[in-house]
Amino acid sequence: MKTQLQNYLNRYASFSSEEIDRFYNYLTPRTFQKKEFLLKEGDICKNKFFIIDGLIRLFNIDNKGHENIIHFGIENWWTTSFESFITEKPSLLYMQALEKTTVLSINKENLEKAYQNIPKLERVFRITTENMLIAIERKNEFYTKMSSKERYDFFIKKLPSFAQRIPQYMIASYLDITPEYLSELRKG
Amino acid sequence: MKTQLQNYLNRYASFSSEEIDRFYNYLTPRTFQKKEFLLKEGDICKNKFFIIDGLIRLFNIDNKGHENIIHFGIENWWTTSFESFITEKPSLLYMQALEKTTVLSINKENLEKAYQNIPKLERVFRITTENMLIAIERKNEFYTKMSSKERYDFFIKKLPSFAQRIPQYMIASYLDITPEYLSELRKG
């Protein structure tokens, strides 16, 4: 795990093994079983999670009781409920493992200490947050430009192997389509 | 302008006047007239803009020729087409002043120098990027949870004075509603 983290961090700035060790001490490894929740609506999201391995989804439940998947997280992504983590208010989001998932988690206090201790981490998180924004910008982009059918085709074409890791009704949810309608789209 | 920037930066970390000066030297003040474009689709977005005063909109044009406003930017916000700025590929977005707008702009090269020169800036941009993410997270949130009518009412209620600065058809665009339908919603 430490090696994986090291490879990841060194993408963005160069860290000595000693620095990696220091950062690593702030992190707590945790494993979540399939279907287990990392976070539920109403909880205050106290951690950022670095996904070592596995798959998680971030979603909310609307007033009709429908789940809306906001994004998926896979290995080498940091994930959290940003708003809750930063404002320390109850989260509106759920975070759930879709496969057995191993993460390194860090709470706010330790993260702040780590920033003080290893300022280069500011850079890493500045960049990963930018990458997150780009991912969202792209999603919004293709949302506004495409019909349901087009979004689905695009998704399947772009991420064929990923699409096979998740049930179709979750793809539907992510693409903001009802599973029934997606089923029709696939037929026609 | 320098004072405004200083106040802004000191929200996130403490900077000496000397550091502010150093950063300020990397920045170029520019003024855009109402309706002038800061960026057009196809351009590579070479700058981040810190809005001193005024109002801009970021939007794309879909394959039906409709404008979709992604967000507005006002004083004390950094704005850019993230994807284009970071990847240095042509932007899919337009950026346009809706009022006479003064900005401080910085290009990638200078920003990178500034990061080297004043590492605390990594922190500032890490945090502003996080704030951006939160804003987007909130927008997506209220998008998935609300009908068109609800989105409009919510927007007007939350930002009554801001709503008066922009034409109704742009609010419609931002809320992903056709102007005609918004007009109906307002009536009923």
Add this chain to the structure above:
DNA sequence: CCTATTTCTTAAGATATCTTAATTTTTAAT
């Protein structure tokens, strides 16, 4: 294997929202 659970499909009727196009109102420019 067998059963239970989860996921996917079908189809009919409902509806929120869009399209088009014309008209009115408001705002800006000379």
Add this chain to the structure above:
DNA sequence: ATTAAAAATTAAGATATCTTAAGAAATAGG
């Protein structure tokens, strides 16, 4: 003030997508 341009409204018909409900297929657990 007058005209031109921009923005907002109206209304009718069209459609993409949802809802509900039921049944079929696939997958996973014991």
